[in-house]
């Protein structure tokens with residue numbers, strides 16, 4: 123058998139909330155939460171991905187469930203490396219022997235130190251050559267935008283940790299902004315609101331469930347409601363309350379307003395010719411946060427520009443890395459990529 127059959131080129135959306143792995147010629151093969159569960163004293167890995175996520179907030183004293191990325195960047199380098207290694211090994215069983223080429227995404231605002239940390243983690247995890255691509259560029263490619271033409275495209279990628287906003291033309295980012303606000307901040311805002319208004323403490327996972335089930339970025343006429351359970355801060359006992367989408371709209375208003383302001387600020391800095399293209403073509407939204415109910419409607423009203431939700435917002439970044447691996451978009455954007463290899 124040809125040894126080349128063992129070499130697997132991989133695209134990774136190394137997200138704050140989830141990791142998606144794209145394998146050349148096979149498509150997206152892994153979609154798991156970015157969580158690692160470790161034994162505290164020995165640092166032994168107990169679980170990665172969904173199994174580890176189930177443990178968040180439920181671990182006994184000697185086990186910790188860690189989300190190694192925060193606000194879109196590496197917060198715990200060693201755990202990120204371990205997680206990358208785990209995912210690379212799952213799709214490329216012998217990465218140290220048949221070193222894969224890996225394309226990884228980073229938010230557009232990350233510093234060179236943060237970029238180096240991602241490059242180094244991928245190399246340590248077994249990659250032969252690592253290519254970094256900025257997240258909004260990958261999201262735009264994955265959403266099917268023709269970024270190579272001399273015309274403005276605007277993409278807003280709302281992930282778990284960051285919101286990346288970019289105007290792209292001729293294969294390059296013309297104006298961009300990366301806000302450290304995303305789905306995680308929405309969850310935190312819900313936790314804070316319930317604490318303040320209901321004197322009740324809820325966990326991260328409950329907050330995320332509320333956001334997905336009844337969260338709203340737009341004031342609702344007839345709201346949805348759900349029963350939620352938490353711990354009463356006065357009595358210390360478990361308690362159930364009814365929470366409505368109107369509550370959630372109020373809870374979420376601060377992070378949502380910050381994202382809307384970020385989008386307006388990018389539009390204000392956009393050269394007029396490109397701005398006119400965007401008025402015609404609209405803004406494309408990607409990332410899990412863009413699925414928040416009412417977000418596209420709110421943005422359309424606030425900006426006066428048509429808003430299009432990508433076909434599969436949660437997969438766009440990974441699909442973009444895939445298109446680069448398949449060489450479809452590589453030539454057009456190669457000057458915007460950062461390449462690292464084992465010799466660095």
Ligand SMILES: Nc1ncnc2c1ncn2[C@@H]1O[C@H](COP(=O)(O)OP(=O)(O)OP(=O)(O)O)[C@@H](O)[C@H]1O
Nearest residue numbers: 137138139140281282283284305409410411413414
């Ligand atoms: N239907 C939904 N409504 C609202 N939010 C959602 C929905 N589905 C997923 N999310 C949120 O989307 C976020 C994850 O999105 P995504 O997977 O695009 O982020 P990521 O790539 O992991 O993060 P980042 O790009 O910031 O590193 C989470 O906060 C999740 O709660």
